[in-house]
Amino acid sequence: MTxxxxxxxxxxxxxxxxxxGLLVVAQFLNLxxxxxxxxxxxxxxxxxxxxGPPIADYITESIAGAQRDGVDLIIIxxxxxxxxxxxxxxxxxxxxxxxxPVASYVSPSGARAASAGTYIxxxxxxxxxxxxxxxxxxxxxxxxxxxxxxxxxxxxxADPPSNDDADKNADDDNEADAEPDDGDxxxxxxxxDSMRAKVINxxxxxxKGLAExxxxxxxxxxxxxxxxxxxxxxxxxxxxxxxxxxxNLNDLLDQANGRIVEVNGNDVTIDIDNAFLEREGPDxxxxxxxxxxxxxxxxxLMTIGFYGLFFEMANPGAIIPGTFGLIALIMGLYALxxxxxxxxxxxxxxxxxxxxxxxxxxxxxxxxxxxxxAAFGLGATMxxxxxxxxxxxxxxxxIGTTLVTGAFMAGIxxxxxxAQRRVVTTGIPYMLRQTAIVESWDGDKGxxxxxxxxxxxxxxxxxxxxxxxxxLAVDHLTLEVxxxxx
Numbered sequence: 001m002t003x004x005x006x007x008x009x010x011x012x013x014x015x016x017x018x019x020x021g022l023l024v025v026a027q028f029l030n031l032x033x034x035x036x037x038x039x040x041x042x043x044x045x046x047x048x049x050x051x052g053p054p055i056a057d058y059i060t061e062s063i064a065g066a067q068r069d070g071v072d073l074i075i076i077x078x079x080x081x082x083x084x085x086x087x088x089x090x091x092x093x094x095x096x097x098x099x100x101p102v103a104s105y106v107s108p109s110g111a112r113a114a115s116a117g118t119y120i121x122x123x124x125x126x127x128x129x130x131x132x133x134x135x136x137x138x139x140x141x142x143x144x145x146x147x148x149x150x151x152x153x154x155x156x157x158a159d160p161p162s163n164d165d166a167d168k169n170a171d172d173d174n175e176a177d178a179e180p181d182d183g184d185x186x187x188x189x190x191x192x193d194s195m196r197a198k199v200i201n202x203x204x205x206x207x208k209g210l211a212e213x214x215x216x217x218x219x220x221x222x223x224x225x226x227x228x229x230x231x232x233x234x235x236x237x238x239x240x241x242x243x244x245x246x247x248n249l250n251d252l253l254d255q256a257n258g259r260i261v262e263v264n265g266n267d268v269t270i271d272i273d274n275a276f277l278e279r280e281g282p283d284x285x286x287x288x289x290x291x292x293x294x295x296x297x298x299x300x301l302m303t304i305g306f307y308g309l310f311f312e313m314a315n316p317g318a319i320i321p322g323t324f325g326l327i328a329l330i331m332g333l334y335a336l337x338x339x340x341x342x343x344x345x346x347x348x349x350x351x352x353x354x355x356x357x358x359x360x361x362x363x364x365x366x367x368x369x370x371x372x373x374a375a376f377g378l379g380a381t382m383x384x385x386x387x388x389x390x391x392x393x394x395x396x397x398x399i400g401t402t403l404v405t406g407a408f409m410a411g412i413x414x415x416x417x418x419a420q421r422r423v424v425t426t427g428i429p430y431m432l433r434q435t436a437i438v439e440s441w442d443g444d445k446g447x448x449x450x451x452x453x454x455x456x457x458x459x460x461x462x463x464x465x466x467x468x469x470x471x472l473a474v475d476h477l478t479l480e481v482x483x484x485x486x
Contacts, residue, residue: 040275041071041072042278043073044249045059054286056088057286059076063098073256075105075249077107078105079107081114081115092119092123095124102125103126103128104124107130109131119206122207126256127216127241128255129236129242135231135241203225217239220239293339295384297335299398299401301332302332302349304324307408308324308329309322345381348382352375355369356405358372359409370409376405381398433471440465441463450479456478457478457481458479468485469483470484
C-alpha cells in the first residue's frame with residue numbers, strides 16, 4: 001500500500017470513529033433529556049463527614065442552583081458527626097429560604113445525623129432516616145473551653161428544682177452563710193455558669209423554633225440539646241421527630257410524594273411521581289478544601305510550611321524546600337482563616353517556632369529550643385477554639401509533631417556542641433603555629449609559601465630560602481614568622 005493510500009485509510013478510520021462518538025454522545029443527551037421530560041427531577045446533595053465552611057458553600061450553592069434549574073425536590077443525604085455552628089446555620093438559612101422543598105435523609109444504614117445534623121433535619125421540609133441510623137446529641141459545644149455537658153455536675157440545669165433539691169439548696173445556702181464569703185470565687189463561678197446557660201438557651205430556642213416551623217416534636221428537641229439525647233430511626237418516626245423511615249431513595253420518593261409542606265409560607269404539595277434522581281456530589285475543589293480545613297491537616301500543613309522555609313533559609317538556593325514549604329504554608333493559612341482559631345494558641349505556636357529558629361541560628365545550648373518546644377506544644381493544644389465534632393486537633397498529631405520538632409531541635413544542639421569542640425581548620429586561628437617554607441628573604445622580610453599560597457612575611461631573625469618557619473601572627477596579608485627549630 002502506498003503512503004497516499006495509507007493516509008486516506010487512516011483519515012477514513014478517524015472520520016468513522018469521530019462520527020460514532022458523536023452519535024453516542026447525542027444518544028446519551030437525548031436519553032437524559034427524555035428522562036427529564038418524562039418526569040420530575042429530584043437532585044441529591046451529599047453531606048458525608050463534619051460540616052465546615054467548604055461543605056456549607058457546596059450545599060448553599062447547590063440549593064441556589066437547583067432553584068435556578070427548576071428542580072422539583074432537593075434531597076440532602078447525610079452522614080455527619082456534626083460541625084461548626086456558623087456553617088450549620090448557613091445551611092439552615094438556605095433550606096428555610098428555599099422555594100423548593102428540601103428533604104434531609106440520614107443514609108445509608110449505620111449513618112448518623114448528630115449535633116448539627118439534627119438541627120438540619122429539624123429545619124428540612126421532609127425529614128427521613130434509613131433503618132439502622134440515629135440522630136441527636138445536639139448539645140452545643142462552648143467555644144474556647146471544655147465545659148461539662150448539660151445535666152452533668154457543674155452545669156446549671158434549666159429545669160426547675162424539685163422540693164428535695166430546693167430543701168438541699170436551702171441547707172447548702174445556710175451552710176454557705178456560716179462560712180467566709182469568697183466574693184471573687186462566687187463571681188467567677190456565676191459568670192461561668194451564666195455563659196454556659198446562654199449557649200444552651202440559645203441553642204434550645206433555635207431548635208424549638210425549627211420544630212415549631214415544621215410541626216415536629218419540640219419536647220424531644222429540647223431534650224436533645226439539654227441532655228444530649230439520641231434516637232434510632234424507628235423511635236424518631238414514632239415520636240414525630242422525623243416524618244418517616246425510608247429504606248432507600250426510591251422509597252423516600254414514594255413516601256414524600258403527595259405530602260403537603262409549607263414552603264416560604266405557602267402550602268405546597270410535593271409532586272415527584274416517577275422522578276428522575278440526579279446526584280450532584282461535591283466537586284474536587286470542595287473535597288480538597290474540606291480535606292485541608294480538617295484541623296489535623298491544617299496543623300500539619302503549617303508545620304511542614306515552617307520546616308520548608310527554615311531549610312530554605314538555612315540552605316539558600318535549595319529552592320525545593322522553600323517552594324513546597326510556601327505552598328503548604330499558604331494552604332495552612334487558608335484553613336486557619338475559616339476555622340475558629342484561638343489567638344492565645346496561635347501566639348504560643350508562633351513564639352515556639354521563633355524560639356526554635358533562634359536556637360538554630362544563635363545556639364544557646366538548648367535554652368531557647370526547650371522554651372520554644374514547650375510553647376509549641378502548648379500552642380498546639382490551644383490552637384483551635386472549638387470542641388465541635390470533627391474539628392478538634394488529635395492528641396496523636398500534637399504529640400507526634402512535638403516529638404519530631406524536639407528531636408530536630410536536639411539534633412541542632414548536638415551539632416552546635418560538637419562544632420564547639422571541633423578543631424579549627426580554616427581562617428587565622430588555623431594558620432597560627434602552622435609551618436611555611438621561605439621562598440626568598442632579604443634582611444627582616446621576604447616571601448614564604450604556605451599550603452601552596454605565597455605570603456609576605458616579616459621576622460626579627462635572619463632567614464634563608466628553603467628554611468622552615470613557624471607562623472606566629474597574621475596582620476592583614478603579612479605573616480610574622482620565626483624559625484621552626486626554635
